[in-house]
Amino acid sequence: MPTAVDLERLHAEVVRCRACPRLVEWRESVGRSKRAAFRDDTYWARPVPGFGDPRATILLLGLAPAAHGGNRTGRVFTGDRSGDWLFGALHRAGLANRPESVRAGDGLRLRGAYVTAAVRCAPPANAPTPEERDRCLPYLARELTILDRLRVAVVLGGFAYQALWRVLGELAVALPRPRPRFGHGVEVPTARLTILGCFHPSQQNTFTGRLTEPMLDAVLHRARALAGLGELRPGPASRPLHTRSR
Numbered sequence: 371m372p373t374a375v376d377l378e379r380l381h382a383e384v385v386r387c388r389a390c391p392r393l394v395e396w397r398e399s400v401g402r403s404k405r406a407a408f409r410d411d412t413y414w415a416r417p418v419p420g421f422g423d424p425r426a427t428i429l430l431l432g433l434a435p436a437a438h439g440g441n442r443t444g445r446v447f448t449g450d451r452s453g454d455w456l457f458g459a460l461h462r463a464g465l466a467n468r469p470e471s472v473r474a475g476d477g478l479r480l481r482g483a484y485v486t487a488a489v490r491c492a493p494p495a496n497a498p499t500p501e502e503r504d505r506c507l508p509y510l511a512r513e514l515t516i517l518d519r520l521r522v523a524v525v526l527g528g529f530a531y532q533a534l535w536r537v538l539g540e541l542a543v544a545l546p547r548p549r550p551r552f553g554h555g556v557e558v559p560t561a562r563l564t565i566l567g568c569f570h571p572s573q574q575n576t577f578t579g580r581l582t583e584p585m586l587d588a589v590l591h592r593a594r595a596l597a598g599l600g601e602l603r604p605g606p607a608s609r610p611l612h613t614r615s616r
Contacts, residue, residue, distance in 0.1 A: 374424040376516045381419035384490050384509055390502045393491035400437045400492065414444035414474075420486030420513055421445050421474075427482050427597035428465065429523040429563070430456070431510070431530040432570065434489035434498055441492035443473035446485050455571035455586065456485070456526075463590035464599075482599055484517055486510065488533035503533060511537045520563050521597045524589060527570035528552045538562060554581070555589065557596075564596050 388394050401415025418435040432452075435441045439450035447453040448471040457478070461469035465483040472478075489498045489506045498506075514520065514537065525531040531552040538545060543562040550558050556567040568581075568589040575581040594600070 373516075377420075377424050377513075380509065380512055380516065384417045384419040387417045387490065389505045390491065393489075393493055393498070393502055396494050397437075397441050397492050400441060405438045408438060408442055411442055413442045415441060416444075417490035418444065418446050418487065418492075419490065420484055422480040422484030422486075423482055424484075424517070425482070425519055426480070426484035426517055427519050427521045427599065428484070428593045429514075429517065429520050430460075430483060430485045430526060431523060431534055432485070432487045432526045433529045434487050434496065435492045436496070437492040439492075440487075443471075445471060445474040445478075446487050447471065448473060451573050451576070452571045455576055455581075455583070459571075459583065459586045459590055462587055463594060465590065465594075482594075482597065484513075484520075486513055488530055507533060507537050507540075510534070511541055514538075514541065514562070522564050522566055522593045524566045524568050524593050525552070526568050527572075530570075531565070531567060534565065554585065555592075557592075566593055566596065 398415050401413030404413060418440040432447060435446060436450045439453060440446050440448055443449035447456050453471050457466055457471040458469045460466035460480065460483060465481055467479045488510060489503055490509060493502065523534055525534055535545065535549055538560060543560055545560055546558065550556060552567050554567055554569045558565040566589060568586065569575050571581060571586060
């Protein structure tokens with residue numbers, strides 16, 4: 371049976387990965403040049419592993435770490451406005467012990483949820499190539515195998531939806547054909563888990579009102595229901611998993 375130790379080992383492998391030369395050069399150069407607002411920060415500047423509860427029933431899947439977000443802080447969806455939106459919503463949904471995610475090791479804990487990305491390195495212009503995506507997807511496949519209690523996958527954007535679909539197919543999960551079109555709130559039941567679509571909490575979506583807090587909250591509450599977590603109630607959160615070894 372998969373264990374938390376298996377997840378820690380996977381995290382360590384992700385952090386050591388140098389499979390994509392373009393991404394390695396970009397993430398490290400950003401870590402050296404830095405953004406003026408973060409000039410005193412030590413950037414993580416390595417691949418960013420997933421984060422959350424090893425017993426998670428809800429997976430949240432994004433595209434890739436942001437250059438000055440996860441690539442700086444060492445935690446996926448952390449250090450930028452997208453992360454502020456996501457972790458604030460996770461807290462409101464009773465899936466996080468606090469509404470802010472500052473950086474790895476800050477005391478944030480998830481309960482019943484695990485957050486990860488299809489691509490683990492920050493890509494230039496937030497646009498990984500198909501080859502870079504495909505090199506990274508085996509990590510997602512292994513997460514799906516280790517997180518064997520998952521019942522729902524919230525895909526944050528079309529890129530994440532396509533990546534998850536590809537991985538489920540490679541894992542021989544029976545999928546409906548043709549593939550349903552991605553959309554906010556779309557539900558796709560599969561033999562492994564239910565896929566639940568959500569617009570990505572990027573500034574492009576949140577500043578324009580394409581994604582609002584009530585819309586994001588509704589998706590996470592639906593995810594709770596599909597995962598069988600029941601009504602919101604306070605309770606202890608699980609210890610976060612994140613490898614920090616260099």
